[in-house]
Amino acid sequence: MSNKLSRRGAAVEPFIVMDVMAAAAAKEAAGDTVIHLEIGQPSTPAPKGALEAARRALDTDRIGYVAALGLPTLRSRIARHYQEHYGVDVPAERVIVTTGSSSGFPLTFLACFDAGDRVALAAPGYPAYRNILAALNLEAVDLPTSAEDNYQPTVATLEKAGKIDGLILASPSNPTGTMVNRAELQAVVDWCDRKGVRLVSDEIYHGIVYEGRPASAVEMSKTAVVVNSFSKYFSMTGWRVGWLVVPPELVRPIERLAQSFFISVPTLSQHVALAAFECRDELDGHVVRYRANRDLLLAGLPAAGFDRLTPAHGAFYIYADVAHLTNDSRDFCSCMLREAGVATTPGVDFDRARGSGTLRFSFAGSTADMEEAVRRLKAWKRT
Numbered sequence: 033m034s035n036k037l038s039r040r041g042a043a044v045e046p047f048i049v050m051d052v053m054a055a056a057a058a059k060e061a062a063g064d065t066v067i068h069l070e071i072g073q074p075s076t077p078a079p080k081g082a083l084e085a086a087r088r089a090l091d092t093d094r095i096g097y098v099a100a101l102g103l104p105t106l107r108s109r110i111a112r113h114y115q116e117h118y119g120v121d122v123p124a125e126r127v128i129v130t131t132g133s134s135s136g137f138p139l140t141f142l143a144c145f146d147a148g149d150r151v152a153l154a155a156p157g158y159p160a161y162r163n164i165l166a167a168l169n170l171e172a173v174d175l176p177t178s179a180e181d182n183y184q185p186t187v188a189t190l191e192k193a194g195k196i197d198g199l200i201l202a203s204p205s206n207p208t209g210t211m212v213n214r215a216e217l218q219a220v221v222d223w224c225d226r227k228g229v230r231l232v233s234d235e236i237y238h239g240i241v242y243e244g245r246p247a248s249a250v251e252m253s254k255t256a257v258v259v260n261s262f263s264k265y266f267s268m269t270g271w272r273v274g275w276l277v278v279p280p281e282l283v284r285p286i287e288r289l290a291q292s293f294f295i296s297v298p299t300l301s302q303h304v305a306l307a308a309f310e311c312r313d314e315l316d317g318h319v320v321r322y323r324a325n326r327d328l329l330l331a332g333l334p335a336a337g338f339d340r341l342t343p344a345h346g347a348f349y350i351y352a353d354v355a356h357l358t359n360d361s362r363d364f365c366s367c368m369l370r371e372a373g374v375a376t377t378p379g380v381d382f383d384r385a386r387g388s389g390t391l392r393f394s395f396a397g398s399t400a401d402m403e404e405a406v407r408r409l410k411a412w413k414r415t
């Protein structure tokens with residue numbers, strides 16, 4: 033008799049971008065060059081000052097377990113960040129350090145929802161949300177969005193979702209780079225408060241913004257959970273540090289979960305994260321490059337046949353409507369990789385129902401790579 037495999041484990045879909053990365057690596061191993069527009073991570077390491085802090089910590093700190101909620105110095109520094117950037121007082125006691133933002137999601141979902149609860153989220157959206165929900169026996173409720181609503185949930189779409197217990201909102205969004213403005217966020221916060229819906233605001237791309245300035249849900253909600261990370265603006269993906277800002281009544285439940293799930297967040301990474309706050313000049317320099325990359329792609333891609341592009345107000349992604357070129361984005365991206373040597377992520381990764389006619393360009397790489405991608409895609413042009 034075979035051993036049991038769980039239904040909830042089987043319900044978790046693969047990350048298609050990982051398959052693209054594997055195909056790109058195979059092509060490179062065969063001696064070809066690949067321009068990487070598939071990967072959603074900075075091409076830069078942690079900032080210099082942070083790396084120096086890592087070396088110092090290795091010499092002076094035992095790098096043992098620390099408190100499950102995070103190093104007190106780091107929690108205080110994150111709290112101060114809310115005063116500096118949003119002008120809002122957040123007590124350090126409400127800040128919880130997590131292993132990337134990724135571990136913040138299961139901690140939040142387990143502390144806020146029971147099996148069977150319904151959590152709404154925008155489609156297209158970051159695929160891990162629905163995978164984590166599925167693994168926890170929570171129901172992901174798709175809110176189909178489009179260019180007309182800026183690919184963001186609105187009160188009107190929420191009204192059509194039926195009874196929901198939670199809402200995940202990401203602004204700027206992956207894969208579209210679109211944002212909700214302050215008034216829209218306020219309207220969604222008010223709606224959630226009226227309906228008793230827990231808002232989970234993924235603010236991981238704050239800091240990487242080209243138009244306007246995103247508001248944080250912390251500024252306007254007493255009940256929202258804010259998720260953030262050192263992976264994107266702070267250029268520290270592999271260090272695996274993120275944070276939550278939670279209402280006071282969620283601190284202890286999440287602490288209990290974190291104690292048993294992880295004991296604590298990697299200590300060396302927390303020292304590095306603390307120092308990263310003092311490296312703004314270097315980090316802002318990356319954003320200047322992302323902006324140049326975005327402008328270059330938005331100007332160059334239409335001549336390569338990609339003329340239906342989201343404007344990307346933040347993050348480092350452009351979502352392209354390619355329905356006039358293909359009805360199978362997975363196959364289209366494979367051909368593009370094979371024939372043009374440009375790796376991109378098919379839209380089905382972000383929108384199972386409608387992503388066969390879309391794809392995502394990531395412009396987190398070098399500006400030279402963006403120029404080369406446009407050159408290759410013009411030569412490969414489909415009609």
Ligand SMILES: Cc1ncc(COP(=O)(O)O)c(C=O)c1O
Nearest residue numbers: 072132133134158206261263274
């Ligand atoms: C919208 C969004 N949220 C969360 C994450 C998870 O990142 P991390 O766990 O590195 O903080 C990502 C990663 O790409 C993302 O795009």
